[in-house]
Amino acid sequence: MRVAAVQMRSGTDPTANVVSFTELVTEAADAGARYVQTPEMTGLVQKDRKALTATVGAQEDDPLLAAAGDLARTHRIWLHVGSTPILRGDGKVANRAALFAPDGTLAATYDKIHMFDVDLPNGESWRESAIYAPGDRFVVADIEGIGLGLAICYDLRFPALFADQARAGASVLTVPAAFTRQTGEAHWHVLLRARAIENGAFVIAAAQGGTHEDGRETYGHSLIVDPWGAIIAEKADDTSGVIVADIDPSASAAARGRIPNLANVRPYAQDRRQQDAAQ
Numbered sequence: 128m129r130v131a132a133v134q135m136r137s138g139t140d141p142t143a144n145v146v147s148f149t150e151l152v153t154e155a156a157d158a159g160a161r162y163v164q165t166p167e168m169t170g171l172v173q174k175d176r177k178a179l180t181a182t183v184g185a186q187e188d189d190p191l192l193a194a195a196g197d198l199a200r201t202h203r204i205w206l207h208v209g210s211t212p213i214l215r216g217d218g219k220v221a222n223r224a225a226l227f228a229p230d231g232t233l234a235a236t237y238d239k240i241h242m243f244d245v246d247l248p249n250g251e252s253w254r255e256s257a258i259y260a261p262g263d264r265f266v267v268a269d270i271e272g273i274g275l276g277l278a279i280c281y282d283l284r285f286p287a288l289f290a291d292q293a294r295a296g297a298s299v300l301t302v303p304a305a306f307t308r309q310t311g312e313a314h315w316h317v318l319l320r321a322r323a324i325e326n327g328a329f330v331i332a333a334a335q336g337g338t339h340e341d342g343r344e345t346y347g348h349s350l351i352v353d354p355w356g357a358i359i360a361e362k363a364d365d366t367s368g369v370i371v372a373d374i375d376p377s378a379s380a381a382a383r384g385r386i387p388n389l390a391n392v393r394p395y396a397q398d399r400r401q402q403d404a405a406q
Contacts, residue, residue: 200231209303238262311346336365
């Protein structure tokens with residue numbers, strides 16, 4: 128299957144984001160991609176809580192998701208909106224991924240589980256939980272016989288999630304993201320390659336990149352990684368664009384056969400002793 132990762136620089140205007148999204152997804156489809164992934168917060172990058180909650184609506188009213196269904200049907204592709212903010216029925220906001228089938232129907236959704244609540248060395252402070260309600264379940268979708276694990280950005284730092292997806296049948300793992308420039312420069316490549324190696328799986332990670340209208344800076348460098356940890360496609364900067372690669376799910380089975388760590392997991396107990404007792 129030919130797959131694509133779309134790199135964007137989404138802003139605070141949802142209408143403008145839909146236009147950019149449409150152009151880039153069309154470019155990916157024209158390049159022959161059967162599966163196309165866009166970044167976290169494709170439809171809106173807005174860190175001001177009041178402005179964000181005043182803008183977002185329910186899933187059935189979201190203009191980006193409506194456009195995504197139309198694009199999937201027009202181009203006959205699997206279109207994975209990495210995430211966009213969605214107003215839930217309880218009045219809270221979800222950071223939600225949406226996967227559309229080639230007939231335009233919504234095949235799966237996933238709400239980001241792990242909230243980015245951190246204080247970075249450069250003074251950046253983020254409290255995602257102040258705006259978003261976390262999800263509580265992982266998702267593995269089937270795309271033409273390929274198990275696709277859904278995750279979003281900060282989920283990348285929780286390897287157990289990806290191991291659970293792999294054991295549930297995922298041979299392709301996804302990490303659409305809006306990684307900060309600081310953390311991206313330090314950890315983006317090594318963490319994505321680690322998740323691929325640990326699980327013997329392809330990893331596709333579409334990213335936001337550049338300086339956004341709300342003032343944040345994101346790292347870009349969208350990647351596609353093979354099950355042995357080799358980078359097979361990269362958007363090696365923070366500008367908008369598309370990368371493509373051809374993937375063969377049998378490569379995942381081969382990698383897991385060579386190093387069957389998923390099958391070799393053993394239970395173990397904790398033995399924590401005081402230092403003086405150990406002596």
